[in-house]
Amino acid sequence: MIYLDNAATSWPKPESVRQAIVEALDQYGANPGRSSHQMAIQTAEMIFRTRAGLARLINAEAPERIAFCTNATDALNLAIFGLVRPGDKVVTSSMEHNSVRRPLRRMQDLGAEVITVQAERTGVVNPDAIRAVVDGAKLIAITHGSNVNGAIQPIATIGRIAREAGALLLVDAAQTIGAMPIDVREMQVDLLAFPGHKSLLGPSGTGGLYIGERVNVADLEPLHAGGTGLRSEDDMQPLELPYRYESGTVNTLGIAGLAAGLKHVMTLGIDQIQAHHGERRARLAAGIAESGATMFEPEQSGAADVVSFGIPGWQPADVGSVLDQAFGIACRTGLHCAPGACATIGAGPNGTIRFSPGLTTTVEEIDAAIEAVAAIASEAMVRS
Numbered sequence: 408m409i410y411l412d413n414a415a416t417s418w419p420k421p422e423s424v425r426q427a428i429v430e431a432l433d434q435y436g437a438n439p440g441r442s443s444h445q446m447a448i449q450t451a452e453m454i455f456r457t458r459a460g461l462a463r464l465i466n467a468e469a470p471e472r473i474a475f476c477t478n479a480t481d482a483l484n485l486a487i488f489g490l491v492r493p494g495d496k497v498v499t500s501s502m503e504h505n506s507v508r509r510p511l512r513r514m515q516d517l518g519a520e521v522i523t524v525q526a527e528r529t530g531v532v533n534p535d536a537i538r539a540v541v542d543g544a545k546l547i548a549i550t551h552g553s554n555v556n557g558a559i560q561p562i563a564t565i566g567r568i569a570r571e572a573g574a575l576l577l578v579d580a581a582q583t584i585g586a587m588p589i590d591v592r593e594m595q596v597d598l599l600a601f602p603g604h605k606s607l608l609g610p611s612g613t614g615g616l617y618i619g620e621r622v623n624v625a626d627l628e629p630l631h632a633g634g635t636g637l638r639s640e641d642d643m644q645p646l647e648l649p650y651r652y653e654s655g656t657v658n659t660l661g662i663a664g665l666a667a668g669l670k671h672v673m674t675l676g677i678d679q680i681q682a683h684h685g686e687r688r689a690r691l692a693a694g695i696a697e698s699g700a701t702m703f704e705p706e707q708s709g710a711a712d713v714v715s716f717g718i719p720g721w722q723p724a725d726v727g728s729v730l731d732q733a734f735g736i737a738c739r740t741g742l743h744c745a746p747g748a749c750a751t752i753g754a755g756p757n758g759t760i761r762f763s764p765g766l767t768t769t770v771e772e773i774d775a776a777i778e779a780v781a782a783i784a785s786e787a788m789v790r791s
Contacts, residue, residue, distance in 0.1 A: 414763035427667035440636035457666040474652040479581040480506040482600035482616035489627040493518030495545040530558030541572040552582035552711030555748040566595025608668030613661040684712040694777030698784040715759035734779040
């Protein structure tokens with residue numbers, strides 16, 4: 408199997424991730440912050456180290472500003488449902504994943520005003536289009552890197568626009584954290600939602616929300632209430648970070664695996680990882696383009712490690728089945744939970760065929776995928 412679906416979930420994980428999970432399960436995986444015995448203390452220390460490592464990765468002000476969530480969707484739901492009220496104005500883009508679109512639609516139905524800025528055909532949003540509609544907005548919610556075609560949004564510029572307008576900036580970093588540099592202070596990001604199971608190389612069921620200093624935690628309502636190990640005498644949810652947003656027992660085993668994945672990423676170095684992805688992506692996109700496929704490229708350097716295309720005469724789902732069954736290639740087809748993005752880049756209503764290499768993808772595997780696409784494209788020309 409040639410695995411080209413890393414934008415959905417990275418695979419294979421480093422061996423250290425499996426080992427960390429087993430070690431936590433076998434040796435110390437108690438309930439952190441609830442007891443004073445040695446196993447609970449060891450678990451709490453592991454969770455703090457992971458939180459601190461994530462804070463360093465994105466240059467957060469302090470570790471406690473990282474609240475663990477079950478995935479990026481959970482984090483986005485916390486940010487949107489926690490902040491937006493009926494009557495509030497939110498600005499978003501046409502390139503968003505359903506993890507942003509659907510919560511915003513629910514709040515729109517409850518009386519919030521949601522303005523969707525149309526991105527360019529490449530998938531990139533013009534910051535001036537956001538500036539034109541941002542007055543009075545409470546929140547700008549936008550993806551960093553598109554899961555459909557890899558387009559990278561100008562987050563730092565949008566961050567300045569948000570500050571000027573007095574709005575908060577929520578960024579969906581599902582496709583970028585662990586794969587390219589992110590500095591939340593330099594980019595002026597107030598809330599950053601991220602998964603642990605993609606480029607951070609951790610297991611599923613992990614992720615988090617960075618909560619910046621401009622966010623009033625009293626105004627950011629938690630999705631859940633319950634035991635936090637803090638202020639147990641009070642029947643109100645505490646205001647302290649990160650406990651306000653971590654009711655109940657956290658995913659101890661998952662966080663142990665995430666810690667190992669994060670260590671692997673930091674050891675390799677973000678710059679080296681980004682360079683690796685860039686080389687593989689460029690080779691893959693160029694080779695597929697030569698086959699006569701229809702390319703949906705962002706036409707920018709430094710795009711996320713995603714290549715989307717179509718083959719004339721074929722439905723994306725059918726191509727995906729042939730790639731799997733005849734060539735042993737795992738990929739993603741369809742709308743990628745982002746129908747607005749597919750429509751923006753001209754790939755609606757059936758979506759695209761998406762290849763997303765990973766850290767372990769070899770040049771030989773890239774070339775094999777190119778040859779497979781060329782064979783299918785040649786068959787399409789014969790049939791036509």
